[in-house]
Amino acid sequence: MDNSEPATRNPYFMSQLPGGGTVKLKAKDFASDQDVRWCPGCGDYSILKQVQSVLAELEADKDNTVFISGIGCSSRFPYYMNTYGMHSIHGRAPAVATGLKLANPELDVWIITGDGDGFSIGGNHMIHALRRNLDVNILLFNNQIYGLTKGQYSPTSEVNKKTKSTPFGSLDHPINPLALAMGADATYIARSMDRDPKHLKQMLKRSHAHKGTALLEIYQNCNIFNDGAFFTFTEKASKPETTLYLEHGQPLIFGPEKNKGIRLDGFKPTVVDLTEGTYTQDDLWIHDEHDQMKGQMLTRFFDDPRTTEDYLPRPFGVIYAEERPCYDDLLFKQLKAAKEQVGEGDLDAMIAGGTTWEIN
Amino acid sequence: MSKTTQIKEEVTIKFAGDSGDGMQLTGTLFTNDTALTGSDLATFPDFPAEIRAPQGTLAGVSGFQLHFGSKKIFTPGDEFDVLVAMNAAALKANLGRIKKNGTIIANTDGFDKKNLRLSKYPDGEHPLENDSLDGYEVYQMPITKMTRECLKDSGLGTKEQDRGKNMFVLGFLYWRYNRSLDSTIQYLEGKFSKKPKILEANLKVLKAGYHYGETTETFTTKYKVKAAPMEKGTYRSIMGNQALVMGLVTASKKAGLPLFYGSYPITPASDVLHGLAAYKNFGVKTFQAEDEIAAVAAAVGASYGGNLAITGTSGPGLALKGEAIGLAMILEIPMVIVNVQRGGPSTGLPTKTEQSDLLQAMYGRNGESPLPIIAPNSPADCFEVAIEACRLTLQHMTPVVLLSDGYIANGAEPWKFPKAADIPEIEVNFVPARDGNEAEPFLPYKRDERHVRGWAIPGTKGLAHRIGGLEKEANTGNVSYDPANHEYMTKIRQAKVDAIADYIPAQEISIGPDEGEVLVLGWGSTYGVIQAITHELLAEGHSVAHAHIRYLNPFPKNLEAVLISYNKVIIPEINNGQLCKLIRDKYMIEVIPYNKIQGVPISNAELKHFVKGILEQAAVPV
Numbered sequence A: 001m002d003n004s005e006p007a008t009r010n011p012y013f014m015s016q017l018p019g020g021g022t023v024k025l026k027a028k029d030f031a032s033d034q035d036v037r038w039c040p041g042c043g044d045y046s047i048l049k050q051v052q053s054v055l056a057e058l059e060a061d062k063d064n065t066v067f068i069s070g071i072g073c074s075s076r077f078p079y080y081m082n083t084y085g086m087h088s089i090h091g092r093a094p095a096v097a098t099g100l101k102l103a104n105p106e107l108d109v110w111i112i113t114g115d116g117d118g119f120s121i122g123g124n125h126m127i128h129a130l131r132r133n134l135d136v137n138i139l140l141f142n143n144q145i146y147g148l149t150k151g152q153y154s155p156t157s158e159v160n161k162k163t164k165s166t167p168f169g170s171l172d173h174p175i176n177p178l179a180l181a182m183g184a185d186a187t188y189i190a191r192s193m194d195r196d197p198k199h200l201k202q203m204l205k206r207s208h209a210h211k212g213t214a215l216l217e218i219y220q221n222c223n224i225f226n227d228g229a230f231f232t233f234t235e236k237a238s239k240p241e242t243t244l245y246l247e248h249g250q251p252l253i254f255g256p257e258k259n260k261g262i263r264l265d266g267f268k269p270t271v272v273d274l275t276e277g278t279y280t281q282d283d284l285w286i287h288d289e290h291d292q293m294k295g296q297m298l299t300r301f302f303d304d305p306r307t308t309e310d311y312l313p314r315p316f317g318v319i320y321a322e323e324r325p326c327y328d329d330l331l332f333k334q335l336k337a338a339k340e341q342v343g344e345g346d347l348d349a350m351i352a353g354g355t356t357w358e359i360n
Numbered sequence B: 001m002s003k004t005t006q007i008k009e010e011v012t013i014k015f016a017g018d019s020g021d022g023m024q025l026t027g028t029l030f031t032n033d034t035a036l037t038g039s040d041l042a043t044f045p046d047f048p049a050e051i052r053a054p055q056g057t058l059a060g061v062s063g064f065q066l067h068f069g070s071k072k073i074f075t076p077g078d079e080f081d082v083l084v085a086m087n088a089a090a091l092k093a094n095l096g097r098i099k100k101n102g103t104i105i106a107n108t109d110g111f112d113k114k115n116l117r118l119s120k121y122p123d124g125e126h127p128l129e130n131d132s133l134d135g136y137e138v139y140q141m142p143i144t145k146m147t148r149e150c151l152k153d154s155g156l157g158t159k160e161q162d163r164g165k166n167m168f169v170l171g172f173l174y175w176r177y178n179r180s181l182d183s184t185i186q187y188l189e190g191k192f193s194k195k196p197k198i199l200e201a202n203l204k205v206l207k208a209g210y211h212y213g214e215t216t217e218t219f220t221t222k223y224k225v226k227a228a229p230m231e232k233g234t235y236r237s238i239m240g241n242q243a244l245v246m247g248l249v250t251a252s253k254k255a256g257l258p259l260f261y262g263s264y265p266i267t268p269a270s271d272v273l274h275g276l277a278a279y280k281n282f283g284v285k286t287f288q289a290e291d292e293i294a295a296v297a298a299a300v301g302a303s304y305g306g307n308l309a310i311t312g313t314s315g316p317g318l319a320l321k322g323e324a325i326g327l328a329m330i331l332e333i334p335m336v337i338v339n340v341q342r343g344g345p346s347t348g349l350p351t352k353t354e355q356s357d358l359l360q361a362m363y364g365r366n367g368e369s370p371l372p373i374i375a376p377n378s379p380a381d382c383f384e385v386a387i388e389a390c391r392l393t394l395q396h397m398t399p400v401v402l403l404s405d406g407y408i409a410n411g412a413e414p415w416k417f418p419k420a421a422d423i424p425e426i427e428v429n430f431v432p433a434r435d436g437n438e439a440e441p442f443l444p445y446k447r448d449e450r451h452v453r454g455w456a457i458p459g460t461k462g463l464a465h466r467i468g469g470l471e472k473e474a475n476t477g478n479v480s481y482d483p484a485n486h487e488y489m490t491k492i493r494q495a496k497v498d499a500i501a502d503y504i505p506a507q508e509i510s511i512g513p514d515e516g517e518v519l520v521l522g523w524g525s526t527y528g529v530i531q532a533i534t535h536e537l538l539a540e541g542h543s544v545a546h547a548h549i550r551y552l553n554p555f556p557k558n559l560e561a562v563l564i565s566y567n568k569v570i571i572p573e574i575n576n577g578q579l580c581k582l583i584r585d586k587y588m589i590e591v592i593p594y595n596k597i598q599g600v601p602i603s604n605a606e607l608k609h610f611v612k613g614i615l616e617q618a619a620v621p622v
Helices: A045-058 A074-082 A092-105 A115-121 A125-132 A178-183 A197-209 A292-299 A327-342 A347-352 B021-034 B087-099 B113-118 B142-148 B158-162 B166-177 B183-192 B196-215 B240-255 B269-277 B291-305 B315-331 B358-362 B381-396 B406-410 B482-503 B524-539 B558-562 B577-589 B605-617
Strands: A065-069 A084-087 A108-115 A137-142 A188-193 A214-219 A244-246 A261-267 A267-272 A314-321 A357-360 B006-008 B010-019 B040-044 B061-069 B078-085 B100-107 B137-141 B221-225 B231-237 B259-263 B285-288 B308-313 B335-341 B399-405 B410-417 B466-468 B516-523 B544-549 B551-553 B566-573 B591-593
Touching: A045 A074, A045 A137, A045 A197, A065 A074, A065 A092, A074 A084, A074 A108, A074 B466, A092 A108, A092 A115, A092 A327, A092 B259, A092 B285, A092 B291, A115 A125, A115 A137, A115 A178, A115 B605, A125 A178, A125 B291, A137 A197, A137 A327, A178 A188, A178 A214, A178 A292, A188 A197, A197 A214, A197 A267, A197 B381, A244 B551, A292 A314, A347 B240, A357 B516, B006 B577, B010 B087, B010 B100, B010 B166, B010 B221, B021 B040, B021 B166, B021 B183, B021 B231, B021 B410, B040 B406, B061 B087, B078 B087, B087 B100, B087 B113, B100 B166, B137 B358, B142 B158, B142 B196, B158 B196, B158 B285, B166 B196, B166 B221, B196 B335, B231 B240, B240 B259, B240 B269, B240 B308, B240 B335, B240 B381, B240 B406, B259 B269, B259 B291, B269 B285, B291 B308, B291 B315, B291 B335, B308 B315, B315 B335, B315 B358, B315 B399, B335 B381, B335 B406, B358 B399, B358 B551, B358 B577, B381 B399, B381 B482, B399 B406, B399 B591, B406 B524, B482 B551, B516 B524, B516 B577, B516 B605, B524 B544, B524 B566, B524 B605, B558 B577, B566 B577, B566 B605, B591 B605
Parallel strands: A065 A084, A065 A108, A084 B466, A108 A137, A137 A214, A188 A214, A244 A314, B006 B221, B010 B078, B078 B100, B100 B137, B259 B285, B259 B308, B308 B335, B335 B399, B516 B544, B516 B566, B566 B591
Antiparallel strands: A188 A314, A261 A267, A357 B231, B010 B061, B040 B061, B040 B410, B231 B410
């Protein structure tokens, strides 16, 4: 971080405290004293627990960690974290977080959003946050429904969804959030699920480690208004057939007995049976998380196994990651360069401007 | 033939041409040179919303009005002594406002058949050839031809040559007003230092215009306007948006906080973004956001992070920002919202001026969300008001709205500027770090005697806490749906804003007696015209005074006492009576509105006529 001056003149700023080391915190130390008010059985509980546990493992400094959210069930998240936090307004968390990060780039900033907050009312900010690539983390709680307003269809809901606002079925084609993110030139996209805590934890750590805007989509079950939306991917019976866990450098293999793979037939991904003898692991697509073209294709593995016969499995893990300069770094570099170029700003010179005259 | 020099007390010139003719630059350069002579001045640029409106049409006319004199100048002037008309449309659009016996300098090359048709003169009618300009002193000059002639060996194409014709006009006017070419030569040398061919061409045409005045026998008289009696000191010429930018940067330095400016381009506020973006060496962070909402939301984030956060816009943008401003209001964090007002509603009249966002600033958010409002009264005043807005926001932990307008933003005047050392520091107190051994827990919404909470920013040890747009419990800031608490918090937030009245100056009378028949009460950009007419009416022996409100919310504590010291209060506004509504509501005092809603400033003559009418009514015994 090329930040030549402290971001604020607050004399009590962490880094300036004498002997400012931190005590090792446990997951429960990251829980605030407020009662968690999500519905019992909500997938949000699992995510909250994993985030608290990950922060403890990362030895995060709670006074230097900030959660910024918008509006919706998931956006209550900051209230339950014993860190700094702001529950802002609907859809605007990425913009608020941008200002915060530019005010103080040393903060560890997390954005908490949902499918409605992040991809409907706040879709524009999401696109621009991703292309700017500030060094922040975005956790997208996707439950394919509006929960807080009691069950209207969301921009990620499947077509023909019957809800209170769509008694005859919804007409809108759903958004594919990660494909949209790739379209916005995101530098990091990953997918996980509330019902696989181990994987979720791993993805939270990976996302946090990414330098740049890390978008982690988490399939989250709303057991009240959209129960089972992702069960085909999350439940034992169907999961092996429908999900594809990605690992960098490894072939795309899935199936109950690791018996299936994905092979690229030209530009067409095809599911092949590894037990028939026609194809071996050597014939498969090897996951390269730095390959943008293949990353785009993986986001298009978006079939619904319940309605599509020849479906491709849904990928989980890091789909794409690249290093690209962060907006916050670039801004501070530019400030420094401007000073070097034209000298530290002088108020009197600025006020007087170019031409003055005297009245005597 | 000998030439005489005549002394004039004041002159108003209108430069008018096609929006691509460079009239704004011509006016600005002539203004800057005028300032150097020590005359007082006021300007009014007036341009179409389209960047290159259809050439030659009435809609495409761009104008720049300059009023200067050897006396105090309050307004850009109602009518012109001189009209520079670069084409037929410019003449037609402005003819109604040239003084009797005024001068018209017409570029005859802009009056060909096509120009006449585009400016909708009836077939066969040529204003320079019939008697329509009788009574005016008309100088017909083939400016385009002369410019081309002058540049025929320059190697420039015709299109490039024609760009120089505004320099010809400028040179001619410098001759006519007895000026030197130095300031403009200096400007051109700086601007075209890397384009010697263009520089040479501009200088050549500028000088040609000057010599044309000197050698052509038609022009027998030069004019001179002497310096105005102004306070001793060092001056510069300043435009409103420029002063606003410098005020914000100064406040940032005086508060010791980095300045964060979140904005989305919008007329007429974009120049604030442009201006601040150039001051990166002051540590100014400018963020051109994806939309108005992101611009204000980013400012909310920057304020939460401890920066001096500003967002700037114009009316429609303020409407979009409403929800996020409400968030900043309930969070109780500092932020200045600059609204350079323009004609509304909706997209309205983007390049025209209006004062019609006062009620939006006051009430334009959901729920009970009072905000302080402050307004500059002239281009130079923007400097001081910008600093004051920052002081209020930082010291009272509330967003503050600053209401400028298009007229102030783009108008220019001489400014006796201050020394940075003479501007007071702005005290900022962040909540100090805690080590956990304090007797009392940290309470983010605990208040001081002014009802102001502390500014606790992320990164401070021991202060981790959560804030948000949900109603907060008093002191702790935890989410609360308690009915009594909500009422308490609503009232305390109002009380916090009201308490600012204890920390702002009392309302002064700008000119006139402390009590009497009529008080003309204004705010914002009507200052100049009200000053001008009040001076004149006082000189004519009327009982009239002028007070101008800078603090529109809360009002100064003595405002009611001031208002009731006069039999009648007249409020001129460039809107449909918005300050009138606030005054009536707050004090239940009857006021007399004078409203003009035409996208242009109130003229001296019309306002004087109106106020005089009221004064004369009063003089009739009942």
